Amino acid sequence: MRTGTIGRGLGLATALAALITGLCMAPATAVRAAPEPAPAVAAAPAAFTHPGVLVSRPQLDFVRAKVQAGAQPWKSAYDQMMASKYASLTRTAKPRAVVECGSYSNPNYGCTDEREDAIAAYTLSLAWYITQDSRYAAKAVEIMDAWSAVIKDHTNSNAPLQTGWAGSSWPRAAEIIKYTYSGWPNAGRFATMLRDVYLPKVINGSNSNGNWELSMTEAAIGISVFLEDRTSYDRAVTKFRGRVPAYIYLTSDGALPKAAPGSGLDTRDKIIKYWQGQSTFMDGLSQETCRDLTHTGYGISAVSHIAETGRIQGQDLYPEIADRLRHALGLHAKYQLGEAVPSSLCGGSLKDNLGPVTEVGFNALHNRMGIAMTNTQTLTQQRRPAGTDNLFVAWETLTHADNPN
Template identity: 30%
Template sequence: MDQEDELRNPARRAFTLGLGLLPMIPMLTACGGGQGADPSVQSRQAAGVATAALSGTAAGVAPAATPASESGVFRHPGLLVTDDDFARIRAHIKAGLAPWTGWWNKLCADSLTSLDGKPNPQQGVYRQDGSKYAMYRDIQRAWCLALRWQLSGDTRYADKAVETLDAWANTLQVIGTVRPGSTAHDDHTFILLAGIQGHQWAQAGEIMRGYAGWAPANLKRFQDMLANIFAPVSSWFLSDGRIGSHANWDMASLAGALAIGVFCDNPDLYRLACDCYAGNNRGKLRTFGNGAIVHGVYFMHPGHFGQWEESGRDQGHSTLGMSLGGDLLEMAWNQGDDLYGLYNNRFLAAAEYVARSNLHDENGQPYPMPYVREQNPTAPHPSFWTAVNQSFGNGRNAWEPIYNHYVNRMGLTAPNVARMLALCEPNQWSSGGDDVVFPTLALRRPAYPGPMKPPSGLTAHQRGNRVVLSWWGSVGATSYAVKRASRAGGPFNLLGTVSASDLLTYSDTPPNGVWFYQVVSQGDGAPTAAAPAADSNVARIAVPGEDRLMLPLNNPDGTGTVGLKLDSAGAMSLVEGQLLDGATWGDGRRNDKAVAFDGKKAGLQLPSGLFGDLDDFSVSLWAYANGLHWDSCLFFAGQDAYAAMALAPQSGRGGLRFVIFGATGNDAQSVEAPAPLPLRRWVHVAVTLQGNTCRLYVDGTEVAKSDEILLSPRQVGDQVTFLGRNWGHPSFNGRIQDFRIHAGALSAAQVAALAG
């Protein structure tokens, strides 16, 4: 490989440096010239606020055009700031409104927008020497000049912005960590530089692409710089999950890939970013890094309080995740994809958690923060974080897009984010180059105008002997009335009231039965008899539990791989598994048939969503083992191979073992029998989880117990569910019949009855 190829192919360079063992996705071709999207599509998208098919329609906002992840058609400008946004900001400035007028005046006075400034392009930029500061400065300069042109109409600033973009497009050949020949340690952080600075360059380019004074050939040259130097690094890093890195490595690559995908009209690159954030495997077996939202929010505590992956590390890195995440989600929103709303606003759960980790209470003390021990992905097992690494006074202005979407756009409450927003607004800088500057000017939206929305996202989960409720609050509410009924339509009886200043959660210990919960906002603008409004959604739960799935797998009865599913709302449906890779039928327990697995690749794949909302749960099945393979599975269910639960006939120290993990197995929590699954006879196996107590049963008798199981099915997800196999080991060598999932922990007597 000659030196020029080495300079121009950073993705190949990354691979040869040993940053991953998995093959790269194909290199991206250069982008096309700056042709805009179909005007008819643009007008349809501008007609309303777009939402995503990825997560359903966001509450209170009507869907608009088909999202870009589906159509492959982009709105321009459509990254952090759209034409509609610029029109709104100009109107605020003309009216002299705060904070826009104040920040506009600061922008105009800043040296970044001086017409006397000159760009300082570099042939190579390396994250461990001073060359990066030239890039940081010129990115900020191009962005600020682009803002000043859009908000004033003065083309002198447009010309200076284009001058900067052209200078770098004509000069830059490579980005890296250390210069060639250097003996300094290469920590491969050029991956971060490619994503963060790639997304920031694209922000400036996206604003300027509509400027008539930017020659089409020069626009294309700038697009090609991003496509050939920055995007391949981000796309390579995202091509398969690398969960050995912290969330920010993914968040940087996600932001870079998505922004460059839009700017360069590359739908494949854009979809890659959306899918990797959502953890959407599109039907293929693949893994996702810690930036995927289910991995990034490692644990959901009561009150929709989401433990962020880097929270055990430090708050400088945790807030960087918020900065990159807010930018990522806002860009996707402007292209019609609602990543904000995924998994019941799971990113907002993380933002509230991280924000509170950086705040003091009224006595000047740190808040007590719930924390579930978590694996440090960069340290050898078993290095665990056991508490939040809190810090205070962190001034990173990470909060504008998060607050302005969830609160000002959607009418939800985010009290901790709101406090951080006010504390951090004075900081428009980014001396380390991590953040987009002047975010308040560009991203602040008017306050939510009302009317008060009902509480939303109400969930009810059984954990131990309690039903734990969590919900999202409403702008304007002062408290919330929590109610319970024995029927979905009520009448609902008041259980208690929760102050809007408290964590929005409530624990109940109802009698056995099926119960329905609802929450009502109280405060100025709340519903009244004269002006009624909808209450929260109704959350249903059965205490102490109920059958969720019955899959007989006894083919002669005509059921084949069809089973009966009861969802959390009480709706019944049929589900069907798919026999894979040689799975067939063999002799069953009672002159019938059972699914037979060959000990190689055979498996039965089940639909997703069978476990997703469960904390306490039970699983049972009958199994006949011809022989044992270490770490084969009777069942496996998870988001991917990095966050899952499984029941193995022989694993760990050599016994029958149930395991659940959220970070590649390095954080595995398990319960293991003293012996493996017995051979050459039908055996009934069951697992129950109640609170933190997990029990393992063989033929109706408890054989193992652990009181240290902190994770649960809803924490690790269940996008992929198999019987008879897992992600990468040989399949079970034997037969399986009568697979059942139960909401709640079965009692010992109930397990014994199933085994009878």
């Protein structure tokens, strides 16, 4: 328990009495807030790896070789991507100076357009690298230039989340184009857009539902890599380390889930309310499981994406979160595969669908780290090729299925 400094004029007996009184008066339901996690050493690399947001050059080379060889599941995943609207060479970007997004994108003034243009830029950058057809790179540049010339702000209640979603996709595209294609004279203007319009909205996180802060943190880390901003990168990793244990529960946490630093969740009642009224906790339960599986999938996906980018940048975050991530994937995959939901879990009913979010985490934990993940493996393979959620997840069977790099 942290206590204040005892003044020089206060005797030892008085100090002890004051301490005992304070302990006795503390409310019985109080929960000690988690301290702000601080890495022992800086997280940012001495030199950033490019391209290095979610996908690296060795990963891209692996994918290109598999597609060219017609190997599965990569060829079918590639065909799916190329048949999508996001790979169209006739796409016209729809930038806005101010993107206004209310709750659940209502109102929707540019929200869908921005997210989908960002996914399109990423899709086209993948198409460019795999085909080496410069038309795809040029179209990605056209879309990124259109937005960097116009956008000034995001407003209304969903502005932080919207910025996080679009801000997660933009740097993936920008990294591939800047470091594998020579025709982007406005790359500096795009960097200014990320620095001035996106980063300030996401770098401080959010005390809303966990998928918000995780998506915002994913954007902050990706943007920091593109900008080579070590200070922001370190801040984002610290935020990640505080949020993941507060989003995915393990029995080793104790009777209650952990609270994120600064959340103000300092009583049992507050924590249970925040966890959607769930009072029975089990390995892999997410803070949003009893809300719906769609939002849970957003959170799990962002956790995987952040850890993947960290690994590419030379700081492997997977060992820190592997136990939580494997249990989260496994628990939700089990019920997505049809196992009956017990009454102790969300009243015996789970809503919606997890989405195309398992490939990155499964590849990292199962294929690279050798962790057995039977349910996650079954679900992942059944749902291949994984497509896009039209928000910030896209083509992860193509980029990460059995990718050893």
